[in-house]
Amino acid sequence: MKYCENVMLYASNELDGAEKAEFEKHLQTCAACRAELRLMQRTEEALAAAAAPASVVEDLFAKTTRRKSFFAGWKPALAGTALLGLAMVMALGVLQPDKTAFDASEVIAYMSENLDEEYLNFSNDLALFEQEF
Amino acid sequence: MDPRLAERTDDELVLLFKSGSGEAFEELVYRYKNSLYQYIMSMVQDEGAAGDLFQEVFIALFKHADKYEPRGKFKSWLFLTARNRVLNFFRDRDQLTSLDQTDEEGNAFLHDTLPDGAPSLLEDLAGRETEAEIRRATLELPQRQREMIYLRQYLSFKEIAELLDRPLGTVLADCHRAVKKLQRILAAQQGAAQEVNV
Numbered sequence: 001m002k003y004c005e006n007v008m009l010y011a012s013n014e015l016d017g018a019e020k021a022e023f024e025k026h027l028q029t030c031a032a033c034r035a036e037l038r039l040m041q042r043t044e045e046a047l048a049a050a051a052a053p054a055s056v057v058e059d060l061f062a063k064t065t066r067r068k069s070f071f072a073g074w075k076p077a078l079a080g081t082a083l084l085g086l087a088m089v090m091a092l093g094v095l096q097p098d099k100t101a102f103d104a105s106e107v108i109a110y111m112s113e114n115l116d117e118e119y120l121n122f123s124n125d126l127a128l129f130e131q132e133f
Numbered sequence: 134m135d136p137r138l139a140e141r142t143d144d145e146l147v148l149l150f151k152s153g154s155g156e157a158f159e160e161l162v163y164r165y166k167n168s169l170y171q172y173i174m175s176m177v178q179d180e181g182a183a184g185d186l187f188q189e190v191f192i193a194l195f196k197h198a199d200k201y202e203p204r205g206k207f208k209s210w211l212f213l214t215a216r217n218r219v220l221n222f223f224r225d226r227d228q229l230t231s232l233d234q235t236d237e238e239g240n241a242f243l244h245d246t247l248p249d250g251a252p253s254l255l256e257d258l259a260g261r262e263t264e265a266e267i268r269r270a271t272l273e274l275p276q277r278q279r280e281m282i283y284l285r286q287y288l289s290f291k292e293i294a295e296l297l298d299r300p301l302g303t304v305l306a307d308c309h310r311a312v313k314k315l316q317r318i319l320a321a322q323q324g325a326a327q328e329v330n331v
Binding site: 005007008009012014035036039040042043044045046047048049050051052053055056057059060061063064065066 | 155156158159162163166167168169170171174180184187188191192195263264265267268271282283285286287289290291302305306308309312313315316319
């Protein structure tokens with residue numbers, strides 16, 4: 001049994017120096033151990049790892065290291081919308097500078113002033129109308 | 134990918150991955166993809182299931198790398214995870230009828246829960262006639278012995294003993310029996326071939 005175990009360990013290079021030397025000496029005289037060792041070596045060659053399918057590996061990476069976040073696909077659309085909104089705000093600012101230039105009190109004063117003038121003009125016109133008719 | 138990653142140990146790559154390196158994770162995948170896939174394939178004999186289980190093992194690493202203790206046993210951890218996934222696969226398929234059976238050390242017989250050998254991807258691999266014969270013969274082995282033959286391809290006997298939680302002597306005896314059985318199967322094949330030729 002000892003030599004049976006040593007065939008296994010020898011084949012996988014797990015014997016230490018002295019054990020290895022002793023087993024190699026035994027190998028010279030034991031056809032059964034030689035046959036077993038040879039079959040183990042041939043089996044290693046025959047079962048050399050077949051390649052894992054590339055699609056399986058790529059799929060794994062897609063689920064882990066190369067996984068895209070939920071919002072990744074929306075990024076261009078979100079960025080475009082934001083740019084469009086900014087452009088609209090800027091366009092409004094350019095097209096209507098006067099309104100944006102006034103604060104509330106100025107607007108009220110401006111409108112009151114205009115109204116007064118209009119009111120005065122209207123009153124003057126009315127007075128003239130009454131004088132004539 | 135950084136070519137220097139190939140020079141790193143498994144544990145170093147896991148630590149790099151923990152610190153945020155996706156490339157380190159991918160290097161680990163490239164390093165073990167073939168051996169791990171072949172081991173799983175040899176057990177489940179189904180390409181689709183083997184692909185799914187293969188991914189599950191690495192996704193487990195991706196999600197739970199923080200739980201891995203770097204003690205130089207990454208490969209054993211990987212194959213143990215794969216073996217547990219294979220067990221779950223058969224449990225889910227209600228094929229684990231003999232899970233309760235144990236061997237002389239009280240270990241569950243994964244080998245008895247697996248389907249018998251059938252023509253598979255492994256047989257499609259072109260090679261010398263003798264290699265094809267050997268591959269065919271391994272598929273005729275009982276599951277316990279077949280698993281041993283495949284694990285031996287990637288792990289030392291000491292690592293296999295740890296993985297299966299069996300004494301080293303038991304693992305060596307199992308492998309010895311597997312090789313003897315393989316010899317008998319091959320001899321029977323050659324005998325049958327000679328009879329046909331005569």
